[in-house]
Amino acid sequence: MTTRAHPFRRQATVAALKETIVFWLLRAFTYVILGFGAIIFSIIIYKGSPAVFGSIRFDGAFPFIHNDFLFTKPQTLHIFRYKGELKQMSAAQYYAFTGEGTPETAPAAATPEQPLAPAVHATTEVVTPSPARATNAASALLAPATPTPPAETPAPSAAQPKIDPNDITEHETYSYAAGGIWPQIVGTVLLVIGSMTIALILGIFSAVYLSEYSKQGPLISAIRLAIVNLAGVPSIVFGLFGVGIFVIGMGWNISLLAGWFTLAFMVLPVIITASEESLRAVPRGFREGSLALGATKWQTIFSNVLPYALPGILTSSVLGIARVAGETAPILFTAAYATSDKLPWELSITPNRMHSGFLGYVEYPFLWIHDFALHGVSALPYHIYVVSSKIPQNEYTERVQYGTAFVFLAVVMAIALSSVLLRIRLRNRLKW
Amino acid sequence: MDESKPSAQTAEVVPTKVAAPSPSDKLARLNAPTIIDINNVDFYYGASKALHGINFPIKNKLVTAFIGPSGCGKSTLLRCLNRMNDLVEGTRIGAGSIKISGVDIYDPSVDVIELRKRVGMVFQKSNPFPKSIYENVVYGLRLQGINSKSRLDETVERSLRGAALWEEVRDRLHTSALGLSGGQQQRLCIARAIAVEPEIILMDEPCSALDPIATVKVEELIHQLKQDYTIVIVTHNMQQAGRCSDITAFFYMGRLIEIDATEKIFTNPTQKQTEDYISGRFG
Amino acid sequence: MPFSASTNPYSNGPASEQISNIRETLLLMASLADRNLSLAIRALVERDEKLAATVEKEDSQLDELEISIDELVINHMATHAPVATDCRLMLVASKISSNLERIADQAVAIARRSLELNREPLLKPLIDIPRMAQIAEGMLRDSITAFIDRKPELAQEIIKRDKEVDAINKQLARELTSFMLEDPATITRSLNLTIVARCLERIADHCKNIAEEVYYLYQAIDIRHERDKNA
Numbered sequence: 001m002t003t004r005a006h007p008f009r010r011q012a013t014v015a016a017l018k019e020t021i022v023f024w025l026l027r028a029f030t031y032v033i034l035g036f037g038a039i040i041f042s043i044i045i046y047k048g049s050p051a052v053f054g055s056i057r058f059d060g061a062f063p064f065i066h067n068d069f070l071f072t073k074p075q076t077l078h079i080f081r082y083k084g085e086l087k088q089m090s091a092a093q094y095y096a097f098t099g100e101g102t103p104e105t106a107p108a109a110a111t112p113e114q115p116l117a118p119a120v121h122a123t124t125e126v127v128t129p130s131p132a133r134a135t136n137a138a139s140a141l142l143a144p145a146t147p148t149p150p151a152e153t154p155a156p157s158a159a160q161p162k163i164d165p166n167d168i169t170e171h172e173t174y175s176y177a178a179g180g181i182w183p184q185i186v187g188t189v190l191l192v193i194g195s196m197t198i199a200l201i202l203g204i205f206s207a208v209y210l211s212e213y214s215k216q217g218p219l220i221s222a223i224r225l226a227i228v229n230l231a232g233v234p235s236i237v238f239g240l241f242g243v244g245i246f247v248i249g250m251g252w253n254i255s256l257l258a259g260w261f262t263l264a265f266m267v268l269p270v271i272i273t274a275s276e277e278s279l280r281a282v283p284r285g286f287r288e289g290s291l292a293l294g295a296t297k298w299q300t301i302f303s304n305v306l307p308y309a310l311p312g313i314l315t316s317s318v319l320g321i322a323r324v325a326g327e328t329a330p331i332l333f334t335a336a337y338a339t340s341d342k343l344p345w346e347l348s349i350t351p352n353r354m355h356s357g358f359l360g361y362v363e364y365p366f367l368w369i370h371d372f373a374l375h376g377v378s379a380l381p382y383h384i385y386v387v388s389s390k391i392p393q394n395e396y397t398e399r400v401q402y403g404t405a406f407v408f409l410a411v412v413m414a415i416a417l418s419s420v421l422l423r424i425r426l427r428n429r430l431k432w
Numbered sequence: 433m434d435e436s437k438p439s440a441q442t443a444e445v446v447p448t449k450v451a452a453p454s455p456s457d458k459l460a461r462l463n464a465p466t467i468i469d470i471n472n473v474d475f476y477y478g479a480s481k482a483l484h485g486i487n488f489p490i491k492n493k494l495v496t497a498f499i500g501p502s503g504c505g506k507s508t509l510l511r512c513l514n515r516m517n518d519l520v521e522g523t524r525i526g527a528g529s530i531k532i533s534g535v536d537i538y539d540p541s542v543d544v545i546e547l548r549k550r551v552g553m554v555f556q557k558s559n560p561f562p563k564s565i566y567e568n569v570v571y572g573l574r575l576q577g578i579n580s581k582s583r584l585d586e587t588v589e590r591s592l593r594g595a596a597l598w599e600e601v602r603d604r605l606h607t608s609a610l611g612l613s614g615g616q617q618q619r620l621c622i623a624r625a626i627a628v629e630p631e632i633i634l635m636d637e638p639c640s641a642l643d644p645i646a647t648v649k650v651e652e653l654i655h656q657l658k659q660d661y662t663i664v665i666v667t668h669n670m671q672q673a674g675r676c677s678d679i680t681a682f683f684y685m686g687r688l689i690e691i692d693a694t695e696k697i698f699t700n701p702t703q704k705q706t707e708d709y710i711s712g713r714f715g
Numbered sequence: 716m717p718f719s720a721s722t723n724p725y726s727n728g729p730a731s732e733q734i735s736n737i738r739e740t741l742l743l744m745a746s747l748a749d750r751n752l753s754l755a756i757r758a759l760v761e762r763d764e765k766l767a768a769t770v771e772k773e774d775s776q777l778d779e780l781e782i783s784i785d786e787l788v789i790n791h792m793a794t795h796a797p798v799a800t801d802c803r804l805m806l807v808a809s810k811i812s813s814n815l816e817r818i819a820d821q822a823v824a825i826a827r828r829s830l831e832l833n834r835e836p837l838l839k840p841l842i843d844i845p846r847m848a849q850i851a852e853g854m855l856r857d858s859i860t861a862f863i864d865r866k867p868e869l870a871q872e873i874i875k876r877d878k879e880v881d882a883i884n885k886q887l888a889r890e891l892t893s894f895m896l897e898d899p900a901t902i903t904r905s906l907n908l909t910i911v912a913r914c915l916e917r918i919a920d921h922c923k924n925i926a927e928e929v930y931y932l933y934q935a936i937d938i939r940h941e942r943d944k945n946a
Binding site for chain 2: 215216283285286287288289290291292293294295296299303304308
């Protein structure tokens with residue numbers, strides 16, 4: 001078959017060849033990157049999901065979610081042989097099983113007694129001041145806590161007679177490997193909500209000032225450049241900044257408040273830049289139309305510019321949310337505890353009634369806020385760091401390691417998704 | 433056959449003085465009182481001079497059109513009249529003054545907000561806010577803290593009637609203003625401007641984005657509005673200036689070349705530049 | 716009476732205002748011309764000098780109106796760039812107004828002749844001239860009616876009547892020539908009557924022109940000089 005000769009005939013030229021090569025190279029790079037991402041995510045999902053959705057493999061109850069992993073506190077996992085039989089128990093179950101009584105009377109339980117597990121205790125560097133208190137609280141609050149119980153383990157009961165300690169052999173303990181990650185989830189959500197609120201308020205206000213009020217000049221340009229550069233500063237630097245300013249300078253110690261502000265300052269550059277962009281994207285006509293009707297500048301911005309910039313600001317904040325939720329370094333020294341005995345609202349250290357000088361005893365009904373904000377929390381990213389680096393990696397710890405990572409991904413996605421939904425709602429309402 | 437002519441009943445017919453409508457009436461109307469007095473205004477964008485010694489009055493309750501090629505300063509001058517140029521950085525009045533009802537609007541004692549309430553503006557691109565039609569019209573009143581339902585309702589009807597839009601939108605006042613057609617949107621913007629009861633309405637190329645039918649409607653509206661408002665309109669459509677203005681001012685390169693009654697400008701301009709421009713020979 | 720809102724193509728706005736203005740001015744001019752013509756004929760028939768004087772005085776008004784129509788027309792053309800019917804109206808209005816002005820001039824001429832004729836007794840009873848005047852006046856009124864009521868067919872019909880006037884004029888000229896040949900004393904009067912007849916013939920021509928313009932305005936067909944072409 002002869003090809004018809006016409007001026008637009010396809011011909012094999014060098015340019016055409018290059019075009020093909022470039023296309024396939026670009027495509028290959030992209031898919032390799034995507035492939036790595038897919039591998040990482042599938043590993044996390046494959047290994048982490050059983051901790052949450054493992055029900056099909058274990059108890060099989062709808063909706064196949066392990067409430068105890070999501071909604072209980074972490075506990076130390078005890079692995080031992082009782083009369084030659086391998087047993088796997090959380091701390092609460094273990095103490096009930098051995099009948100060692102209240103942890104206060106048996107603090108030795110947490111210390112390495114057994115010669116069989118020296119290595120474990122050597123690596124378990126993170127030993128909270130009194131993990132026993134935590135387990136006590138956990139056992140009191142969440143009596144039926146049964147994390148990944150092997151089916152053959154009988155449910156421990158307090159009435160069980162005290163067993164002979166000599167029957168327990170090969171006793172190993174792994175911190176945090178039993179129980180759940182509820183305080184970490186709570187801490188992460190609190191950190192995200194608080195720091196994003198602070199960051200959005202500060203960020204939007206300064207963006208409004210920078211783009212609407214300030215006179216454009218070298219100073220403002222320098223400030224803007226500085227803000228953009230701040231976005232590139234490593235997060236550990238923000239962490240140290242937080243330590244210097246909030247933890248020590250303001251005397252907040254390691255607390256939710258210090259964490260909020262540190263994280264807020266970390267995402268501020270992103271928020272400010274994004275907010276400025278969004279404000280600029282609001283048509284000039286909205287401002288002019290409003291001003292021409294005799295509105296003041298603030299009236300114009302508040303009622304006719306900000307509402308239309310908000311969807312854009314929220315979109316860009318999604319990025320900030322992911323960062324706030326994911327960064328370990330800034331909260332390392334400012335907000336995070338490896339484990340906290342109580343959830344933030346369970347703290348009531350400061351009495352509501354205090355003697356304050358000549359006023360005598362005064363009621364302070366809102367002092368719980370003080371306790372709430374000025375105490376540290378656990379957080380998912382920090383927990384991942386702890387469980388992946390401070391305890392050994394084996395079949396007993398995999399559950400908490402991958403499970404936490406999986407939950408963490410899910411939490412970030414959930415926050416991001418809700419932000420996207422909010423944006424879509426706003427955008428639909430305020431479309432132009 | 434004489435009987436068939438009723439007007440010639442008697443021999444003593446007095447010659448009747450017939451009131452012939454003549455364009456000279458229009459000239460007589462130019463003696464209307466001055467509302468805006470533009471006095472030797474120089475205007476600068478940064479270092480470049482955009483207006484050179486502009487000097488003319490704007491008459492009360494007449495339509496004054498500014499025409500001229502792009503960049504001739506007509507829009508700049510319009511935006512000086514309600515100080516919208518304040519929003520652009522680096523702009524300033526170099527010399528001269530603009531007086532509205534005798535008050536220099538660039539005096540430091542002038543409240544720009546009050547000025548803009550008295551001097552409304554309609555823009556080239558219709559810019560209804562993404563709110564309901566109702567909320568668009570009452571926007572200016574809400575800014576002033578007026579929230580009485582009856583007062584707002586009354587204003588909405590009055591303004592929309594004034595903007596010849598009431599019949600078209602009365603059944604959907606609470607739907608989005610963005611659902612209106614381009615011409616309706618522009619008339620909504622006019623309604624929004626007249627809702628705050630200004631004395632002067634500035635229009636910056638109000639029909640440049642509209643189709644001919646919508647343009648005719650806006651022009652008819654301008655013709656009606658002139659009963660109650662002083663209107664200054666910037667247009668790059670010369671025919672529009674001819675159709676809807678009483679006085680036309682021709683600008684070129686930041687200078688006022690000629691101002692006169694519109695008929696005079698369009699039939700017998702005194703300046704060659706004006707004639708060339710309106711004949712479409714340049715610009 | 717002049718326009719009903721229904722026949723006005725514009726709802727409101729400056730363009731329609733100016734157009735109505737032109738049409739109304741034209742109408743005013745037509746009625747004045749019509750009146751002057753009647754007065755001139757009455758001056759002749761009733762031998763009334765005052766009426767003749769009135770005709771002369773009122774002529775200046777028509778001149779002013781002709782100028783002001785031209786001014787309105789040029790202003791409207793300059794500011795509104797009219798098209799289609801409006802555009803034709805501009806041309807037609809200008810032509811009609813000049814025709815009307817000439818009709819009025821002819822009326823003045825008739826009035827002047829009547830003053831001269833009044834100094835002497837009647838040459839003969841006036842029969843043909845009032846008939847011509849009646850036809851001419853009818854033509855004028857009908858052409859204006861055609862203009863106002865947008866009736867091109869009426870305009871077409873007017874054109875035919877011009878021939879009647881021409882015929883009467885020729886016949887009258889022959890008659891008056893015979894008078895003059897018989898008695899040289901009647902030459903002045905005969906000539907004056909000839910001139911009056913000729914004026915009326917001219918007026919009829921102008922009316923025909925107006926009718927042609929009206930037809931052109933509404934049908935956009937130029938029917939001028941058709942007879943020449945067909946011939």
